[in-house]
Amino acid sequence: MVPMKSSITTFASYISIILLLLNLVACETEIEGRENECKKRWIYIRKLPPRFNLDLLGKCSEYPLLEDFCPYLANHGLGQKTHNRSHSWYRTDPLMLELIFHRRMLEYPCLTQDPFSADAVYLPYYATLDALRYLYGPEVNSSADHGLELFDFLQDDEPSIWNRRNGHDHFLVMARPAWDFSQPLDNDPPLWGTSFLELPELFNLTALTLESRAWPWQEHAVPYPTSFHPPNLGLLESWVQRVRRSKRSALALFVGGGGVSATPNIRRSIRSECDNSTSNSTDVGGGYEKLCEVVDCSNGVCEHDPLRFMRPMLQASFCLQPPGDTPTRRSTFDSIIAGCIPVFFEDLSARSQYGWHLPDNEFDGFSVFIAKEDVVFKGLRILDVLRRIPRSRVRRMREKVMELIPRVVYRKHNSSPGLRAKKDAFDIAVDGTLDKIQSRLKELVSPL
Ligand SMILES: *[C@@H]1O[C@H](CO)[C@@H](O)[C@H](O)[C@H]1NC(C)=O
Ligand SMILES: *[C@@H]1O[C@H](CO)[C@@H](O)[C@H](O)[C@H]1NC(C)=O
Ligand SMILES: *[C@@H]1O[C@H](CO)[C@@H](O)[C@H](O)[C@H]1NC(C)=O
Numbered sequence: 001m002v003p004m005k006s007s008i009t010t011f012a013s014y015i016s017i018i019l020l021l022l023n024l025v026a027c028e029t030e031i032e033g034r035e036n037e038c039k040k041r042w043i044y045i046r047k048l049p050p051r052f053n054l055d056l057l058g059k060c061s062e063y064p065l066l067e068d069f070c071p072y073l074a075n076h077g078l079g080q081k082t083h084n085r086s087h088s089w090y091r092t093d094p095l096m097l098e099l100i101f102h103r104r105m106l107e108y109p110c111l112t113q114d115p116f117s118a119d120a121v122y123l124p125y126y127a128t129l130d131a132l133r134y135l136y137g138p139e140v141n142s143s144a145d146h147g148l149e150l151f152d153f154l155q156d157d158e159p160s161i162w163n164r165r166n167g168h169d170h171f172l173v174m175a176r177p178a179w180d181f182s183q184p185l186d187n188d189p190p191l192w193g194t195s196f197l198e199l200p201e202l203f204n205l206t207a208l209t210l211e212s213r214a215w216p217w218q219e220h221a222v223p224y225p226t227s228f229h230p231p232n233l234g235l236l237e238s239w240v241q242r243v244r245r246s247k248r249s250a251l252a253l254f255v256g257g258g259g260v261s262a263t264p265n266i267r268r269s270i271r272s273e274c275d276n277s278t279s280n281s282t283d284v285g286g287g288y289e290k291l292c293e294v295v296d297c298s299n300g301v302c303e304h305d306p307l308r309f310m311r312p313m314l315q316a317s318f319c320l321q322p323p324g325d326t327p328t329r330r331s332t333f334d335s336i337i338a339g340c341i342p343v344f345f346e347d348l349s350a351r352s353q354y355g356w357h358l359p360d361n362e363f364d365g366f367s368v369f370i371a372k373e374d375v376v377f378k379g380l381r382i383l384d385v386l387r388r389i390p391r392s393r394v395r396r397m398r399e400k401v402m403e404l405i406p407r408v409v410y411r412k413h414n415s416s417p418g419l420r421a422k423k424d425a426f427d428i429a430v431d432g433t434l435d436k437i438q439s440r441l442k443e444l445v446s447p448l
């Protein structure tokens with residue numbers, strides 16, 4: 001039963017993407033009136049054979065080490081709705097950003113059919129889905145090859161498109177941390193990840209990843225998709241109103257797993273501090289009913305069930321965002337959507353990552369920074385730090401967080417014109433990419 005339903009969903013996704021591609025050609029003439037709006041912003045979508053994108057969707061149940069991801073393909077990668085009557089909430093898997101982005105690119109207003117007048121070339125390659133055969137499948141020992149097939153195609157098929165600017169104007173989305181694609185080419189046997197971002201052949205292209213390396217070069221981080229994808233301005237605004245009105249009964253919230261190992265680490269400190277604070281309920285103060293709450297998401301139980309964590313996030317003032325396997329977390333963006341002020345423990349968790357979406361000079365206004373070393377090794381109490389922040393300042397910070405909501409939302413495809421007038425995470429990522437490509441090309445013409 002279940003596999004059958006999944007393949008129907010998959011098939012429906014294919015068909016609608018294909019229909020869209022056809023439609024697009026029909027709309028070509030509309031583009032003419034846009035010369036001004038689109039100056040320096042023209043994007044050409046490179047035509048790739050289906051083995052680089054649509055065919056990969058059909059393999060959604062082929063990886064025994066992974067759970068079947070077929071259900072997450074629904075609604076062009078937004079996943080299934082949380083409830084039948086929900087308009088904005090989906091069971092979104094962040095891995096699907098490649099699909100979500102592709103779908104949104106099809107309605108980008110400055111598409112051109114002429115690769116030689118484009119300012120950037122988008123590769124609709126589902127890099128992460130293609131990487132699964134190296135990460136979890138039979139090709140684990142040839143993970144240094146990831147990307148070569150794509151490069152060969154770009155060289156063999158209309159090579160003039162790549163050669164025009166040596167690939168410096170090409171970009172793609174990779175819906176995982178860059179770490180997963182940066183394995184040195186000479187690791188034998190491979191440890192973890194593919195070498196896509198280490199291949200000299202691909203150095204020139206720009207990759208949008210969920211997390212960039214500490215010294216980024218060809219990649220830039222974009223927000224993890226959350227579960228909130230409003231289709232119109234009214235639904236976005238009514239959500240923000242709900243966030244504003246929500247009663248914050250807990251000072252701090254930690255949503256996540258881990259923290260149970262014996263070695264000192266920030267997650268363990270958080271768990272221990274939270275557990276202690278609940279066993280000691282005297283004098284919470286500040287209008288809060290409790291100091292700290294934990295939503296245990298071990299074993300992935302929260303991943304496709306946003307209700308589990310969105311409600312608690314709506315009811316807490318601060319959301320603790322410790323690093324996990326890697327420094328960044330999807331939860332950072334869930335907490336922003338809920339108006340819960342993020343608390344970071346290292347700069348790599350967000351500040352040095354998402355500069356396009358979360359401007360560096362605004363961090364102190366919307367987030368709290370507590371160095372993890374001070375907590376883990378010097379006994380600094382997180383809850384003491386947060387309790388000392390005056391309530392008026394907490395309110396101002398929450399307002400700043402709410403101002404960020406439209407910037408980190410990936411709105412639903414085909415949304416209303418009112419909502420399209422606001423830049424969302426996709427629009428900001430495209431702007432950032434175009435600027436990055438432009439400045440790269442300038443550097444090449446006149447190196448410093
Ligand atoms: C949701 O809609 C589908 C199809 O319309 C239906 O089969 C299903 O029972 C509905 N689920 C709920 C919880 O109402
Ligand atoms: C990969 O290489 C390792 C070590 O050489 C070997 O044990 C393993 O069986 C290989 N895996 C596959 C899928 O070929
Ligand atoms: C990358 O760009 C440099 C400088 O423009 C160029 O020399 C090189 O050939 C390019 N690499 C590829 C694979 O196109």
Ligand SMILES: *[C@@H]1O[C@H](CO)[C@@H](O)[C@H](O)[C@H]1NC(C)=O
Nearest residue numbers: 269270272273274275276381
């Ligand atoms: C929590 O309480 C235990 C026992 O009183 C204590 O050893 C530990 O240091 C406390 N942890 C924190 C982070 O306060």
Ligand SMILES: *[C@@H]1O[C@H](CO)[C@@H](O)[C@H](O)[C@H]1NC(C)=O
Nearest residue numbers: 276277279280281282283284
């Ligand atoms: C319990 O709370 C009081 C007041 O907030 C604090 O002084 C005390 O250190 C706490 N005890 C523990 C074990 O955390």
